[in-house]
Amino acid sequence: xxxxxxxxxxxxxxxxxxxxxxxxxxxxxxxxxxxxxxxxxxxxxxxxxxxxxxxxxxxxxxxxxxxxxxxxxxxxxxxxxxxxxxxxxxxxxxxxxxxxxxxxxxxxxxxxxxxxxxxxxxxxxxxxxxxxxxxxxxxxxxxxxxxxxxxxxxxxxxxxxxxxxxxxxxxxxxxxxxxxxxxxxxxxxxxxxxxxxxxxxxxxxxxxxxxxxxxxxxxxxxxxxxxxxxxxxxxxxxxxxxxxxxxxxxxxxxxxxxxxxxxxxxxxxxxxxxxxxxxxxxxxxxxxxxxxxxxxxxxxxxxxxxxxxxxxxxxxxxxxxxxxxxxxxxxxxxxxxxxxxxxxxxxxxxxxxxxxxxxxxxxxxxxxxxxxxxxxxxxxxxxxxxxxxxxxxxxxxxxxxxxxxxxxxxxxxxxxxxxxxxxxxxxxxxxxxxxxxxxxxxxxxxxxxxxxxxxxxxxxxxxxxxxxxxxxxxxxxxxxxxxxxxxxxxxxxxxxxxxxxxxxxxxxxx
Amino acid sequence: xxxxxxxxxxxxxxxxxxxxxxxxxxxxxxxxxxxxxxxxxxxxxxxxxxxxxxxxxxxxxxxxxxxxxxxxxxxxxxxxxxxxxxxxxxxxxxxxxxxxxxxxxxxxxxxxxxxxxxxxxxxxxxxxxxxxxxxxxxxxxxxxxxxxxxxxxxxxxxxxxxxxxxxxxxxxxxxxxxxxxxxxxxxxxxxxxxxxxxxxxxxxxxxxxxxxxxxxxxxxxxxxxxxxxxxxxxxxxxxxxxxxxxxxxxxxxxxxxxxxxxxxxxxxxxxxxxxxxxxxxxxxxxxxxxxxxxxxxxxxxxxxx
Numbered sequence: 001x002x003x004x005x006x007x008x009x010x011x012x013x014x015x016x017x018x019x020x021x022x023x024x025x026x027x028x029x030x031x032x033x034x035x036x037x038x039x040x041x042x043x044x045x046x047x048x049x050x051x052x053x054x055x056x057x058x059x060x061x062x063x064x065x066x067x068x069x070x071x072x073x074x075x076x077x078x079x080x081x082x083x084x085x086x087x088x089x090x091x092x093x094x095x096x097x098x099x100x101x102x103x104x105x106x107x108x109x110x111x112x113x114x115x116x117x118x119x120x121x122x123x124x125x126x127x128x129x130x131x132x133x134x135x136x137x138x139x140x141x142x143x144x145x146x147x148x149x150x151x152x153x154x155x156x157x158x159x160x161x162x163x164x165x166x167x168x169x170x171x172x173x174x175x176x177x178x179x180x181x182x183x184x185x186x187x188x189x190x191x192x193x194x195x196x197x198x199x200x201x202x203x204x205x206x207x208x209x210x211x212x213x214x215x216x217x218x219x220x221x222x223x224x225x226x227x228x229x230x231x232x233x234x235x236x237x238x239x240x241x242x243x244x245x246x247x248x249x250x251x252x253x254x255x256x257x258x259x260x261x262x263x264x265x266x267x268x269x270x271x272x273x274x275x276x277x278x279x280x281x282x283x284x285x286x287x288x289x290x291x292x293x294x295x296x297x298x299x300x301x302x303x304x305x306x307x308x309x310x311x312x313x314x315x316x317x318x319x320x321x322x323x324x325x326x327x328x329x330x331x332x333x334x335x336x337x338x339x340x341x342x343x344x345x346x347x348x349x350x351x352x353x354x355x356x357x358x359x360x361x362x363x364x365x366x367x368x369x370x371x372x373x374x375x376x377x378x379x380x381x382x383x384x385x386x387x388x389x390x391x392x393x394x395x396x397x398x399x400x401x402x403x404x405x406x407x408x409x410x411x412x413x414x415x416x417x418x419x420x421x422x423x424x425x426x427x428x429x430x431x432x433x434x435x436x437x438x439x440x441x442x443x444x445x446x447x448x449x450x451x452x453x454x455x456x457x458x459x460x461x462x463x464x465x466x467x468x469x470x471x472x473x474x475x476x477x478x479x480x481x482x483x484x485x486x487x488x489x490x491x492x493x494x495x496x497x498x499x500x501x502x503x504x505x506x507x508x509x510x
Numbered sequence: 511x512x513x514x515x516x517x518x519x520x521x522x523x524x525x526x527x528x529x530x531x532x533x534x535x536x537x538x539x540x541x542x543x544x545x546x547x548x549x550x551x552x553x554x555x556x557x558x559x560x561x562x563x564x565x566x567x568x569x570x571x572x573x574x575x576x577x578x579x580x581x582x583x584x585x586x587x588x589x590x591x592x593x594x595x596x597x598x599x600x601x602x603x604x605x606x607x608x609x610x611x612x613x614x615x616x617x618x619x620x621x622x623x624x625x626x627x628x629x630x631x632x633x634x635x636x637x638x639x640x641x642x643x644x645x646x647x648x649x650x651x652x653x654x655x656x657x658x659x660x661x662x663x664x665x666x667x668x669x670x671x672x673x674x675x676x677x678x679x680x681x682x683x684x685x686x687x688x689x690x691x692x693x694x695x696x697x698x699x700x701x702x703x704x705x706x707x708x709x710x711x712x713x714x715x716x717x718x719x720x721x722x723x724x725x726x727x728x729x730x731x732x733x734x735x736x737x738x739x740x741x742x743x744x745x746x747x748x749x750x751x752x753x754x755x756x757x758x759x760x761x762x763x764x765x766x767x768x769x770x771x772x773x774x775x776x777x778x779x780x781x782x783x784x785x786x787x788x789x790x791x792x793x794x795x796x797x798x799x800x801x802x803x804x805x806x807x808x809x810x811x812x813x814x815x
Contacts, residue, residue, distance in 0.1 A: 051592030058592045132548055132560040184594055203602055204765030230763040238661050238673045397541035
């Protein structure tokens, strides 16, 4: 018997599964009798388990998903308008552009009944600053001072407009309990001040969360949330079909149609959550050095066809750094890189390459949804204008390692849910600047300006300018952002707490 | 028996040391964990900090020496992902894998050996051909495919058994059957050929000449001799079953070492991969030791040096 597990998570098998699941008549048992467990308990299948509940140790996507129930940050961005929502902090003010004073809600209890105070907030910042995976979120924080029991003052190295967005990732942990248990034990038996407490955790098997009676926002429904890690897409789907769970993460794209056609099930879609950038090495001695060539690559891609035919609509085309509903989107500049193969050809000729060019594009299989299929389609579209792409298949680790030392022509950067334009752009741009693949003084200036502009309207204008600058001299191939597709029992009332543009946390309660 | 056992246990030390060296080097040539564990936009300084925090910036021989030193004190390091003790997390998941593997072996033995005997007895018959065809088919099917097929039939269509998870005896059935399909054909074919081999030997002819009943000749005289190679294969295939458990566990969301180590490999969580391989290798070696002891019991000649 063959034991091939290399492609275990790849889609064709899920496709086979979906085909059989939904093609066979479900005659034996009437599944409508089963299904959702109602408000008392919600069962959710996620793609992986969390290693530690300590967000400063395990900050994987699934980890944050679960930890978000157990802990609260000072502030979260919620609702369809993506508005800053006070959680642990009741309100905040800026006495000066580099000082943020947070006034904590009084009477917030941790799950052990102790009160949450400014000391816990300071402690949580310290944990974040010491964590290699979380420190970027608080990189510009220079000092956290306790003013009184319920007031915290955060100093930043310069005006930091993106601070609030970054703080949505900084969960407040109980200092006393954390120190008493030690980091490792706390991660296994955590307590927080969130809406749910961990009632039971069988590693690799299930986490049972129970609604916290004394949650400052009132007890939440459902009373229990059971979370199971099921890595295999087909198995998650089978659990959903049989009513074993009410909600599943990541319905395999191939199966979405069948899920939609099944009256017992429904699809919940979050638009453009995962953003994928393809950095172009503009510094190495290749034709990519020429801005016109980089423009030609962007202009030669017919994104709509890719989205329709390959991604079956589960994504959003991007012709610039932000999506249409993100802060700083520039609708005029977005048109500049719209599909225009004739102009692409003309630009190539103008740049001195009438016979086309050869480029190498690094790809890791399984790194993003339909990666190989998408890149093959892109390659054939580019070929039509004379850009011959050699797809260089690398293992993800190798791809990133090469990229970090500038050893690539076109590479890949993946971003999942980011709250703020500064985080998206500054992150990818800082990387290219430090690694010297691409430099554009105007872009760099605008990044700093955007970060330092606290007024929201003025800030949006800066990002629109930045958008334009990044499109006019592209350092990336802008292609798409992929959706996150969840499945649920039709009778389940669960939906995303908030999803629009670059999306917020997925919470399994209302 | 005791000196034999002592000798075998001593041999365990260099074998396991060899395993640690191979795994230690293999995970390190697979790439730098900071690429996957830190955000893609982490600065070179962040990466360096991570490496020095975890001692990954020192020369490999020094890292290995320290690893072996810690190993002797029972410390297998801490996960790079969540900082938990690597040994603890592996041991936490080992019972589920052992349970699954043993259940699969049990089913394989229960079905495979009788099928092999019947096939041998009725050599050339339709029954024999069907059994061997079944064995060949079983061996050719991918574990993944079989697993999903079983889920479809018994969990989705018939609703007799749960789809996935580990929550009681009903949950082990489908994964154990899936995994057993890897061993079963092998056992059936081994038993069949081994029985046929034994029947050509003099002692069987003698038994028959004495006028013993065929049932006695088969079960009391031939089977014991025929089982020696079968037991050997079973021991060797235990490793294969553990490997097969990776796929099976993944399909059935079985919380064993398999799924966990797969994830650790993807993330380049060196200490966890090392601990998992070491633990599984130890289980494998001990099982083979057990098999050899069984072998000795079946054939006392082996004990002699």
